[in-house]
Amino acid sequence: MARPILYYVRHGETDWNLAGRLQGSHDPALNALGRRQAGVCADILRDLIKREGRSPLDYPYVASPLQRARQTAEIMRAALGLVPDDYNVDPRLREISFGEWEGLTFRDVRSRAPQALAARERNKWDFVPPGGESYAQVALRMREWYDALDGDTVVIAHGGTARALIAVLGIAPPAEAPSIDIGQGVVYRFADGSMSRYG
Secondary structure, three states, X not given: OOOOOEEEEEOOOEHXXXXXXXXXXXXXXXXXXXXXXXXXXXXXXXXXXHHOOOOHHHOOEEEOOOHHHHHHHHHHHHHOOXXXXXXXXXXXXXXXXXXXXXXXXXXXXXXXXXXXHHHHHHOOOOOOOOOXXXXXXXXXXXXXXXXOOOOOEEEEEOHHHHHHXXXXXXXXXXXXXXXXXXXXXXXXXXXXXXXXXXX
16 A cells, blocks of 8 residues: 655744744744745645645645644645644644753753763764653654554644654654754655655
């Protein structure tokens, strides 16, 4: 059986993104640029779906429970002519938790916990921030989520969950996946064991 095609969108920008703060499970809203990025993603997605000979109505939409992802989903759906809040929310799509580091920048972490940050740089996949999660742990819930999909899906979630999914799907090895840049205002298409970026 063919594996589902995913159209994956990282949420739009927040003020914490702009400041370089680790968000994780914290819940800042989109800023003005983030709202515009969501609209851009809708335009990109509309074009990609049209190339498949399909309609935005043909796909289920699922988002992380964090408001930056839900706001992105709702702006996108409204721009696509869909009912904004008629989508699923799955807690397995929440962002990787940085625990006690959330709200800090990496510069803050370097000044407070240089040895821990150095350990993370040596092995980002398995490193667990104090009170947080490793990418390896996130990959377990992303594997469970992916294996439960019924078909092609539009996903609105986070950079960390995308990196875990990249490893789960064998697109990049676990040692490399945490360092892959996941942009905002772009759409990723996961299909046939590869990932393509649009926008």
